[in-house]
Each structure stands twice: as structure tokens, then as C-alpha cells.
Amino acid sequence: MGDIVPADTGVEGGQQKSEKELDPYELTEDYDYEYQRWNDKTMKEKIQAVIIGTTKLIVVLGCLYLFICSLGLMGSAFQVLAGKTAGDIFTKNEILSNPITGLIIGILVTVLVQSSSTSTSIFITMTSVDLISVRSGVPLIMGANIGTSVTNTIVSLTQSADREEFRRSFAGATIHDIFNLLCVLVLLPIELIFHYLEKLTGAILYGFTIETGQKPPDLLKVLTKPLTSKIISVNKTVITYAALDQYLEPDSSMVKIWCERDDAIIYRNESVKYFNDTGMRIMDNETDLIGNRSVYSLTEEVEHKIKVGTRLCDMDDFLFANTGITDAGVGAILLIISLVAMCICLTGMVKLLSSMLKGNIARIIKKVINTNFPYPFGWLTGYLAILVGAGLTFLVQSSSVFTSTITPLVGIGVISLKRMLPLTLGSNIGTTTTGLLAALASSGNKLHHALQLSLCHFFFNITGILIWYPIPHMRNIPIKGAKALGNKTAKHRWFAVVYLIFVFFLIPTLVLGLSIADEWALWGFLIAVALVLIPVIILSILQSKIPKRLPEKLRTWEFLPLWMHSLKPYSSLFGNCCSCRKNKRRTSNQIKKEVNGLNHEHDSPEFTGMDNIAYENENTSL
Known part of the structure; x- marks a missing residue:
């Protein structure tokens, strides 16, 4: 039996209806055939269940702690590898006068240092010392918003072994990318024409006398520093000095000396x-x-x-202290260690959670997280999720850590994609409040500009939420986009890596290179891309909404060469590299869905049909 075809692939008639019922993003209450009620267990079985459950919970918390530490190490690895480069990008201030270039630099710097907190701190510092204006800083902040979503996209790759988990986790990760890109597409032109954010924040601060405060304690670093500080200590001053074009000694290192x-x-x-x-x-x-x-x-x-x-510094201070290894060598070693640790911790955490979240426990947790308030207050549920996301992000002071932690939960079906969206939006707000408090810690003569740029970041995210979330049709756009990307990755797993490389590295680097070479070349490239994308988007909408009103030839993309409308020609190339064979074996959840979809008349738990369905010929279709 072949793969379940997603509902948006153009399959018609009863088959399409059947597959909508088998929506891979729908949270199902799978029957646990081994589940035994607590009252039916013997005393020995109860004691054994408590011991095993407690042990699993402790191991899950340990894996979560090490996972967060590995994210911190990965960020440190990128800073050591590319910190000087990220700082040097800012020395050409004339480039930053171009808002498109500023946006791209914001993306690249945040991707390179793996921390929007670090990149926005650099932008705020440059604004406070008048190296760049608030007007030039706004596109940088928008770029940082896009760049910060790369971390949870990387995390989603660790669930690629299971096709259905990978589908959901990649969709859960990329919903952050899509929302941030949509906000920039709408708000950047508005800002360029009307300078909305600059004028709004200037009006808010006008007439206020604000005193310098203290930076709040970083709870996340308090928890992880005892471990990570014994491995690496990054000299972030080098990035700031390079960005401010201040003198750096020739032997200056990103590793603390x-x-x-x-x-x-x-x-x-x-x-x-x-x-x-x-x-x-x-x-x-x-x-x-x-x-x-x-x-x-x-x-x-x-x-x-x-x-x-x-x-x-010596090895008593941290492991990589004055080892004689270059920054590139230390960064590469750290990156490998952090990626391996992240994969091991995440795999262990997902497997343990999957074994723990069964039966009534799974149903209760899914219901608490994903169920709306009773009518007529159901619409408030999403806004409460936004507040929860903002609060938890403020607590750990890292949107990357928060979104990366809940992305695997989307993969294993604990959090729905619809609930992931407001949690992600709340995370965007939470990370800006940290920047606001950091700006308040600036010295008196730097406070006004630092606070104004921080407020620009805050109101950029608030405005984006007001545009894309309250109206159901608008909020469905990022959800449908994330589902489309999730379906692509489930069918072609190599697509996730290609997406990651192109969106966060190759395309920004290409645009940055064009802007440095010639501004007219940049605008020519952007206009050419727009002339291609706009008709494609319009025709795609018409094909899905009113296909019968279109000429028969334009109802599908079949009139184009195969390589222009399908990933199949590329699968042979990338598929061989990834050594991924389709349908080696279905997951238990997918099998149960197929059984439920094809055998509605069999409702008893004893009937599964798994022996026949799991090993059907892969060329057989539904």
C-alpha cells in the first residue's frame, strides 16, 4: 500500500474525502492495546509502574537539560566560527543604508551567531553610539526575527527517521519561518514608505524621562552555565568591537584568553x-x-x-582554554559535539515521551494543551497561548530554546500545529521584552536610541500578530504554508536540508553579494524574482479556488516541464545521497489511521489489520 496522498495534491472524489479524514496533522486518540487501568493492577505492578514512570521522568528532564545545553554550545560554536565575520559585516556602514541589505545582514548575522539576543544587542549598541540610525536599524531587527527561526528548523531534522513525525515537526518549525517572512513582506514596505515604527516609538518616548535600570538575571544561563562554562567561554567583546570598527589586536580570539x-x-x-x-x-x-x-x-x-x-585561562577554567587550536578548529569541534549531543538527547527524549504519553495520560495532556475554551470564549484560547509563549520565553530569555523545545512535541503529536502558531507568536513577543529590559540597562546618553530600537522590535511583532492572527482566514495562511512544507519533506526528506541551506544561507548570501557589487543589480534581481513569483502565486490561488473558470490547460501545472513543477526529477539525485527508501515500514500511528479509514465497521480493539497492511507492496495505491 502506498503513501497516504495529502488532501491538497489534486486527488478527486471519494479518495480526497477519505484522505481529509486521515489528515496527518490531526491529533488522534490512538487506542493503547496494552493499557491497563490503575485499579486493575496489583500492588507489585503499581510499585513497578511508579518506579519506571519516575525514572523515565527524571531521564526526560535530564535529556531536556542536556538538550538546552547543547543548543547553547551550538550557539557558542557558531560564534567562535563566524563571530569576527559577523562583526566585520557592520564595518561597511554605507551598505546598511540600503534597507534590503540591512534585512539580509540581520538574517545572516543572527544565523551565524545562532542568537537573536546577541545580534539585536549589537544593533542596539550601534544605534546608541550613532553608528547607524534607528531608521537603518529597523530592517536589521526584522532580519534578526527571521534568522532566529533557523535553530528550531535544524532541531526538526533530528526526527527525520520517522516520516510522520518529521512531517509534523518540520511543519511546526517552519510555521515560525513563514510567519516572520509574511510580517516582513507586509511591514518592511510600510516602514520604508511611512516610517511607521520609527515615528510610533519616537512618539511614545517623546516627553518621557526614563532612568537607567539593571539588566534582569538570565535564568537559562544560571541553569546551564555550570556545565557549558566548563567547556567553552566566548569573548563576545570581539564581535562588538568589530561591529563598532574599533581596534582589535591581530591575535584576538573569539575564545576567551x-x-x-x-x-x-x-x-x-x-x-x-x-x-x-x-x-x-x-x-x-x-x-x-x-x-x-x-x-x-x-x-x-x-x-x-x-x-x-x-x-x-587554563583547562581548570574551561576545556578549550588556550589550547593552541585556531578559532575555526575550536568552532568545528564544538559544532560536532553539540550536534551529536543534541541528536542523542532529542532522540532519547522523544522516545521516552512517546512511551510515557499513552492511554488516558496522552488523552488528558492533548486535551489540556489543544482544547479550546467552551463557547462563546473559544476564541480566547489562542490569545492565552500567546501569553503562555511570551511568558515562558521571557522566563528562559531565549525564543530559540523555547521553540526548539516544543518542536519535537509537535512531531510526536502532543501539540497541534494550530496551537504551535500562537505559542510561536508569543515567543516572538517574549524575546523582545528581554531586549527592552537590556536597553533599559544602557547608560544615560545611550538610553533613548537603544530603547527606541527595542520598541521598534516589540511593535513589529505586535503589529504582525494583529495582521495575521485575529482573522481566521489570515491565520490559516502560515498554517497551510507550514503544512505544504511538511508534506514536501515527508515525501522528499532531502527537501528539508535544501530548504534550510537555501532560505538561511544561499539566498541571503546571494542578495548580500549583489548589494555589495551594485545596487542596480540587486534591484534588478528582486524585480525579476517578483515578476516570476507573483503570477505563480495568483495562478496557484485560482487553481485551488476556482479551477473550473480557468482554461483547461491552466488548471494544473502539467503544461510546464516536469523539472519546473515537481521534485521527482531531483529525488533520484538527492535520494541516492540520503539513501532514503520510501515505505520500508509504516509507523504504528499511520497503520492505525489507515485501518480506521478503510475499516470503519471494525470498532473493536482486537481488530487491527496490521499484519496485512504494514507490508503491502509499495506500488499499491489507496
Whole structure:
């Protein structure tokens, strides 16, 4: 028996209806044939169940802790590998004046450092010291929003062994990508034309006297630092200095070299400005007071307080301290270790959760997470999920960790795709509140610009939610897009890797290269892409909504060459590389769905039909 054909593949008649009933994204209450009620168990069986359940829960929590630590190590690995490169990108400030280039740089830097918190901190710092304006910083923030979703997309790849889990987990991960891309497609042109976010945040801050606060404690780092700090310590100052175009020593490293430092005073010859009329020196934070007044400059020795190293780090501090290995070598080793650890922890966590979430327990958990409030308050459920996502993200201060943790739960069918969307939207809000509090910790002369850019990030996500979530038809767009990508990956597993490489690396790098080479080349490329995509999107909508009104030839994409409308020609190439053979064996959930769909008259738990269905010839169709 062949694969279940998704409902949107054009299959007609009764077969299409049957497959809608067998929606792979629908949460099913699978019957547990080995389930035994608690009251029917003997005392020995009850004690054994408690011991096994407790042990599994402890192991799951341990796997979750190590999984979060591995995400932190993966972020550190990318920072060590590409931190200097990410910082150097910002030294060409004239490029940042182009909003499209700013958007792409925001994506690439966030992907390279694997942390939107790090990238947005760099953007806020550059804005606060007037290296870039708030207007130039807004596209960077939008790009960071897109780039941060790469982590949970990578995490979804670890469930590729099971076709149905992979379908759901990849859809759960990419719903974040699609929502952020849709927000940028709508709000970036509005911002370029009306400067909506800049004017709104400027009006909010106008007239307010805001005092510098303290940065909140990072709960996630408090929990993971005891382990991760013994493996690697990243010198993030190098990224900031490179972004601010400040002097870096030739042997500066992304891996921390000095573990103890002390204050020192140095003197540098610098140009100092004075007012002609008063003779008073103009401080760095007073350049906006010059106006039309006459000034003159003198070269003087200026005192600077710096930190100098007094004790080199050694292996007692962390594993990769002063090993003599290059940053590229340390980053590569860390990346391999973190990916292996992440795969092992995630696989163990998913298998244990799958074994624990059976029978009544599974039904109760699924019902609590995915059921709406009673009528007429059902519409409030999604907004509560947004608040939960925002609160949990604020608690761990990382949207990547939160979304990456719940993505496997979508894969094993605990969280529905419809519930994943509001949780993800809440995560977008939660990560901006962390940025707001970080901006409030800035010094007085930097506070206004830092806070304004942080508010731009906050209202960008709020506006995106107001556009795409309240209206059911609008919220279905990212859900349907994620389902389409999930169906593609279930049928062609190599597509997930190609999607990841193209969306987060190749396309942004190509656009960045064109913008550096020539601005007209960039706009020519974007216009050509738009001229191709817009007719394709319009025709696809017409094919799904009113196919009978179209000429017969345009009702499908069959009039195009096969390689232009199907992935089949590429499957032979990538399929051989991935060594993936279809339908080696169906999962138990898929078998049960097929049995339920084809044998509705058999309702008793004893009838399964698995022996006949599981090993049918793969060329047989429904």
C-alpha cells in the first residue's frame, strides 16, 4: 500500500474525502492495546509502574537539560566560527543604508551567531553610539526575527527517521519561518514608505524621562552555565568591537584568553573639539549641541581606562582554554559535539515521551494543551497561548530554546500545529521584552536610541500578530504554508536540508553579494524574482479556488516541464545521497489511521489489520 496522498495534491472524489479524514496533522486518540487501568493492577505492578514512570521522568528532564545545553554550545560554536565575520559585516556602514541589505545582514548575522539576543544587542549598541540610525536599524531587527527561526528548523531534522513525525515537526518549525517572512513582506514596505515604527516609538518616548535600570538575571544561563562554562567561554567583546570598527589586536580570539583582568590607564593622541566662543571642550555625547556654532580642533593626549589581562585561562577554567587550536578548529569541534549531543538527547527524549504519553495520560495532556475554551470564549484560547509563549520565553530569555523545545512535541503529536502558531507568536513577543529590559540597562546618553530600537522590535511583532492572527482566514495562511512544507519533506526528506541551506544561507548570501557589487543589480534581481513569483502565486490561488473558470490547460501545472513543477526529477539525485527508501515500514500511528479509514465497521480493539497492511507492496495505491 502506498503513501497516504495529502488532501491538497489534486486527488478527486471519494479518495480526497477519505484522505481529509486521515489528515496527518490531526491529533488522534490512538487506542493503547496494552493499557491497563490503575485499579486493575496489583500492588507489585503499581510499585513497578511508579518506579519506571519516575525514572523515565527524571531521564526526560535530564535529556531536556542536556538538550538546552547543547543548543547553547551550538550557539557558542557558531560564534567562535563566524563571530569576527559577523562583526566585520557592520564595518561597511554605507551598505546598511540600503534597507534590503540591512534585512539580509540581520538574517545572516543572527544565523551565524545562532542568537537573536546577541545580534539585536549589537544593533542596539550601534544605534546608541550613532553608528547607524534607528531608521537603518529597523530592517536589521526584522532580519534578526527571521534568522532566529533557523535553530528550531535544524532541531526538526533530528526526527527525520520517522516520516510522520518529521512531517509534523518540520511543519511546526517552519510555521515560525513563514510567519516572520509574511510580517516582513507586509511591514518592511510600510516602514520604508511611512516610517511607521520609527515615528510610533519616537512618539511614545517623546516627553518621557526614563532612568537607567539593571539588566534582569538570565535564568537559562544560571541553569546551564555550570556545565557549558566548563567547556567553552566566548569573548563576545570581539564581535562588538568589530561591529563598532574599533581596534582589535591581530591575535584576538573569539575564545576567551584572559580569565582575570585589571584596570589600566593609557594615553592616546586624539583630535579634541572646542567651542570658539567659550573655549569649552565638546564631549563625545554633546556633538548634537554644535549646531551652527564655530568649533576648532586640537590634538591632545587623551586618558583612557582599559582592562588588561593578568591571568591566562587554563583547562581548570574551561576545556578549550588556550589550547593552541585556531578559532575555526575550536568552532568545528564544538559544532560536532553539540550536534551529536543534541541528536542523542532529542532522540532519547522523544522516545521516552512517546512511551510515557499513552492511554488516558496522552488523552488528558492533548486535551489540556489543544482544547479550546467552551463557547462563546473559544476564541480566547489562542490569545492565552500567546501569553503562555511570551511568558515562558521571557522566563528562559531565549525564543530559540523555547521553540526548539516544543518542536519535537509537535512531531510526536502532543501539540497541534494550530496551537504551535500562537505559542510561536508569543515567543516572538517574549524575546523582545528581554531586549527592552537590556536597553533599559544602557547608560544615560545611550538610553533613548537603544530603547527606541527595542520598541521598534516589540511593535513589529505586535503589529504582525494583529495582521495575521485575529482573522481566521489570515491565520490559516502560515498554517497551510507550514503544512505544504511538511508534506514536501515527508515525501522528499532531502527537501528539508535544501530548504534550510537555501532560505538561511544561499539566498541571503546571494542578495548580500549583489548589494555589495551594485545596487542596480540587486534591484534588478528582486524585480525579476517578483515578476516570476507573483503570477505563480495568483495562478496557484485560482487553481485551488476556482479551477473550473480557468482554461483547461491552466488548471494544473502539467503544461510546464516536469523539472519546473515537481521534485521527482531531483529525488533520484538527492535520494541516492540520503539513501532514503520510501515505505520500508509504516509507523504504528499511520497503520492505525489507515485501518480506521478503510475499516470503519471494525470498532473493536482486537481488530487491527496490521499484519496485512504494514507490508503491502509499495506500488499499491489507496
